[in-house]
Amino acid sequence: SQKALIIGSGIAGIASSIRLAVQGYQVEVFEANSYPGGKLSEITLKGYRFDAGPSLFTLPEQVEELFRLAGKDPKDHFDYEKLEVACHYFWEDGKQIKAWADIHRFAEEVETKLGEPAQNVREALRSSAFIYEHLAPLFMHRSLHQFGTWTNPQALKSYLKMGKLGIFSTMNQANERQFQNPKLVQLFNRYATYNGSDPYQTPATLNIIPHLEFNIGAYFPKKGMHDITMSLYRLAVDLGVGFHFNAKVEEILVENGKAVGVQVNGQSHPADLVVNNMDMVNAYKSILRKQKQPKKLLEQPKSSSALIFYWGVKKEFQELGLHNILFSEDYQTEFEHIFKKGSIYEDPTVYINITSTHKSDDAPEGCMNWFTMINVPNNQGQDWDSLIQEARKNIISKVNRVLKTDLESLIEVEEILEPRTIESKTSSANGALYGNSSNNRFAAFLRHANYSSDIKNLYFCGGSVHPGGGIPLSLLSAKIMMGFVGDS
Ligand code: FAD
Structure with missing residues (x-):
């Protein structure tokens, strides 16, 4: 069977190892730390x-x-x-x-304790749901780096609703329009911090986040929380994934424009494909230092x-x-x-x-x-x-x-x-x-793809690449990545 090597056992690295093992790959994970999970x-x-x-x-x-x-x-x-x-x-x-x-209970609590009309809270959460419904299928479950994503009917429908999706105002501006009491504005502005952004700069599109906490x-x-790491780690081991701890990858080996393995402790390990779960910026600075650098992405402000x-x-x-x-x-x-x-x-x-x-x-x-x-x-x-x-x-x-x-x-x-x-x-x-910040309207949508456009058989997953940081998006990055495996 084909061999896949993964750099890093962050939550997305573990998820990728499971997905690849299920597809029949022989998978090995190299992790610099003595334990799995990275930040988790x-x-x-x-x-x-x-x-x-x-x-x-x-x-x-x-x-x-x-x-x-x-x-x-x-x-x-x-x-x-x-x-x-x-x-x-x-x-x-x-x-x-x-x-x-319970949204109704929350809205009532806000009305009684802060004097904010319950209706305003219900409306804010409805518009959060609206953004989610229109953006999640497009943004979270697919790759923005595929032409098809931009031309499918769902995408076209979303463009027509851009105004309502909050791309043209900041989160704080939208929340100031929505609420009377500054405490509510503050409470809803806080959701920008869920991906390390600034509510006074980030597009109101990030008002998608309260929907996750309240409606879902x-x-x-x-x-x-650590059980997320441990239960998935056990599942991976169960599927035959091999984990190497205290094994810092020094270089991704590239020959004729193709990833052919990794080097650890001066030793090369050959592979049919390589998945990088290391932070994208630091990966280009270290294990991909000899390769072409995606300058714009590397220079973007961080979260x-x-x-x-x-x-x-x-x-x-x-x-x-x-x-x-x-x-x-x-x-x-x-x-x-x-x-x-x-x-x-x-x-x-x-x-x-x-x-x-x-x-x-x-x-x-x-x-x-x-x-x-x-x-x-x-x-x-x-x-x-x-x-x-x-x-x-x-x-x-x-x-x-x-x-x-x-x-x-x-x-x-x-x-x-x-x-x-x-x-x-x-x-x-x-x-x-959470990798690059989403403070800039365009940065929010432009992260490194889940594959390399220069190097064949090299893929990317984790919180610093598409679709974004946080556990759910990191897990989704592994899923989106799998859509490209075997394609390149
Ligand atoms: P990471 O966890 O970044 O792990 C990468 C792994 O790669 C590490 O284990 C590292 O040792 C390994 N590695 C790196 N370089 C090499 C190399 N050269 N060779 C071998 N291995 C290497 N998210 C939420 O959803 N909810 C929260 O409440 C939340 N709060 C957070 C609070 C804090 C303090 C932090 C730090 C993060 C928080 N996050 C939260 C974000 C979340 O933790 C991350 O988005 C997610 O865990 C990233 O997973 P990842 O797969 O990108 O890998």
């Missing part, structure tokens, strides 16, 4: 377990589909639940709301990065759920710091993810595992040590103000993840979470 991994600290990277899970059918492809019942291998409350929101003036998954639903894997404090907290806060947001008093200034000044605002929006609220063995009794994250600029050589020290102080005082507590005295363990370590652990260019 876990850490444990003295009785606490933390999902290291992603915390929000949407479109679980993208995971289930891989089990079905392999002839297995996903229920036997991967279990998850639908969240009743997508997120708990807090403001400094004492206002709190729960974003109920937010979920939690019962064994934690934001994150600063995370994994805190073991020896107290249970009843008001906190799985996902919590403590909003900044000045959102626009916060984003100006991230995307224009390359810095961190003194009053950041603080996200706290607490899996022990749904999976009690993730923290000792009476305690909580706080994954505390703020959005920060990607790494441009800033003085991170002092930025992090300053941010830590500001985060703690914000938590103290909003939750009326003394957080410092409750923290019993701490670990930090930041732009520099995100890059060193997963090879993400500049520590960006």
Whole structure:
């Protein structure tokens, strides 16, 4: 049978290995780390377990589909639940709301607590659904790099509706038109951060995202986010995929315009096809350095990065759920710091993810595992040590103000993840979470294709290429890629 080699065991690399194995390829994965999953991994600290990277899970059918492809019942291998409350929101003036998954309940909550007409929320979610219906088939399930995608009837229908799809205004402009209360504008602007973009620059098309969380639903894997990695990893091993850990690929070997294998530790490994799951920008700089460079794509601005404090907290806060947001008093200034000044605002929006609220063995009794994250600029050589020290102080005082507590005295363990370590652990260019940003109207649609246009038998998957970052899109990249395998 034909041999396929995959560089990287990120979630898209694992998904590609499963898809190729199911098609009868003999598959081997080379992973630089000692563990699978890339950004989707876990850490444990003295009785606490933390999902290291992603915390929000949407479109679980993208995971289930891989089990079905392999002839297995996903229920036997991967279990998850639908969240009743997508997120708990807090403001400094004492206002709190729960974003109920049930739209009508959420709309009512917003009307009672914030005075925003329920109708406005329902309308916003209807228009989010509209964008999804028109763009998902075109944008998420197909390749934008195939002529056919642009000429099929679905695409033509979408062009006619461009106005409604929000391509000509920013997300913030659209949300300001939609809502009266600035708190609602802020809440809906936050969805830009789901792919590391700036709501004051990104096209309103990204208002597609609330549809995923409300109309389709937010979920939690019962064994934690890391189980997405582990259950798919086990499936791949079961299908005969060979994994090599601590195996950093040094070069993709190219002969006569064709990928013929990879080099690891000075040794060459021949293959019929090669799939790159490494961040696209860093791949061109390292393992494809001798090949033609897609200059424009390499120069595009990157998405934001994150600063995370994994805190073991020896107290249970009843008001906190799985996902919590403590909003900044000045959102626009916060984003100006991230995307224009390359810095961190003194009053950041603080996200706290607490899996022990749904999976009690993730923290000792009476305690909580706080994954505390703020959005920060990607790494441009800033003085991170002092930025992090300053941010830590500001985060703690914000938590103290909003939750009326003394957080410092409750923290019993701490670990930090930041732009520099995100890059060193997963090879993400500049520590960006989602590859290139979608701030520019055109960038939102133009990512590296799922194949190489110069090198035959070389394919691309993962959060830095088409269709985009985040778990669902990374998984889709593997599916779209398979449409080209064997074609070139
Ligand atoms: P990656 O996870 O980027 O992995 C790439 C792999 O390739 C790594 O394991 C790396 O070691 C390996 N590699 C690189 N170079 C080489 C080489 N030369 N040789 C061998 N191996 C190599 N997404 C969501 O959906 N929801 C969220 O809530 C969310 N939150 C996030 C929070 C954080 C802090 C981070 C960091 C990301 C978050 N994301 C979230 C984004 C999501 O994690 C990514 O989009 C997704 O995991 C990317 O998967 P990937 O397949 O591109 O591979």
